[in-house]
Amino acid sequence: MIEHFTHGVLTPVIAYAVSVIGSFVGLMFATRARRSRGAARGTWLAFSALCLGGTAVWSMHFIAMLGFHVPGTSIRYDTTLTIASGLLAVAAMGLAQYLTVVRSGTGWLLAGGAIAGAGIVGMHYMGMASINMHGHLEHNPLFVGLAVVIALVAATVALWFAQRIRGVPAILLASLVMGVAVSSMHYTGMFGMHVTVNDDPLRGPVPGSTAPELLLPLVVGLFVFLLVCSLLLMLGVDDTAPRRRSGSDGQDGERASDPASPGNETGRYTGRHSTGSAWDRPARDRGASPERR
Incomplete structure (x- = not known):
């Protein structure tokens, strides 16, 4: 029988907290991107995609997988597929945010939501495909469909938040909602799995890396990255601060400061x-x- 909460509520709580933090920082960067132009906008969008795709989605999935256990077999992870799944989530979020923030409009919002949702689903099942064990893993199509719907809705709502909301309280509330949506999508897909263990007595060791071997660099890199992002948000110069309103010729500010x-x-x-x-x-x-x- 599959165990999803080997360590009790510890792993889902930590995974949810990480998802909320990543969503909050990512949406803060998206707000900066919406109010910026040129190279500054591209920089904020890149940081937002890393926080949303890499932290709020991918890291949440990986931390939640620490509670996953199948009696009768060891679980290992293919490092290449695990990293590729994270890159997929970041790329999908980056493209979706570009369409939403730069292009704007309802049509682009829906297109961005579809791309981001597909990226989240692809990340999840690519991460599941990276699992190595002495057994065969299957997915229930009904739960797969539900996970897809949740991912599409969650991604579209996240992009809508990134496009419209302003103010720290609103962004915090949006982050709490995003954490619930991403966690719900993950566990919906996980509950639809079925594993058949191979009882062959001659089976060798399972190839791949253990979860702790991947977790340590992930946790260190995660907190360093979030620290840098937080410092950028607090200490970075906001080039979108409102300037003194100018007249029709755009020179009122200069005239006001020029005594002659x-x-x-x-x-x-x-x-x-x-x-x-x-x-x-x-x-x-x-x-x-x-x-x-």
């Missing part, structure tokens, strides 16, 4: 007093008129 600019009476008088003749000054400063003198 047109429209500044004091500046005009000072400039003319220093360089022009006495007859350039206002009549009240030249004394009486010629007729009165």
